[in-house]
Amino acid sequence: FPSHDTGAIDSSSNNYVTMVWEKISHTGTGLSEEVFSLAVRGFSKLQAQNRLSKDSILAIVDFSKSSKEKRLYVLDLKTQSMLFNSLVSHGRNSGEEYARYFSNAPNSHKSSLGFYVTKSTYQGNNGFSLRLEGLEKGFNDLAEKRAIVVHGAPYAEDPNSCRNTYLGRSFGCPAVPTSSHKKIMLS
Secondary structure (H helix, E strand, C coil): CCCCCCCCCCHHHHHHHHHHHHHHHCCCCCCCHHHHHHHHHHHHHHHHCCCCCCCCEEEEECCCCCCCCCCEEEEECCCCEEEEEECCCCECCCCCCCCCCECCCCCCCCECCCCEEEEEEEEECCEEEEEEEECCCCCCCCCCCCCCEEEEEHHHCCHHHHCCCCCCCECCCCEEECCCHHHHHHC
16 A cells, blocks of 8 residues: 555546456455556556556555455556466565555564565565665665565465465565566566
8 A cells, every 4th residue: 555645646546446447356355446446547657756666567465455355466467467366475474364564674573564676686585586675764764784575485375275364464464475476576
């Protein structure tokens, strides 16, 4: 979720958001219109500031949903399509099934809210990973210092398959299932 006002959108932009929402909502993934609208507004603002390296790919994590639900949405706004809908972890100190507590502090093991841009991929301790740059001072701007990255993790696989009551949790990273992590990161 954005942590602050993402700016005004004119009526033509509102029409665009509505049009894209109508196409995406038919996928049956459960992405709420409110979350989608906030994300697109922030995306548009970042695009206007030339802060994006990809001009049409938007990833949204809806932390209001249970970790047992697919709450990561990767959208292509140009084709108005859903590329991925996946499980995604939250930080171990953010909560159990639901993420309720967030932090920007190093070693907090909590997830951070706000807008990020993706940087480069690399091979690290968690395998193939994608660096994130937090763009919101005080909310997520320490993401790089905290080593908050997208990576694959076995604990991000379907919790129902191993009888867990919630998805495994990370040190604050949005970890995704290892079965699809490379595809998600390279989209």
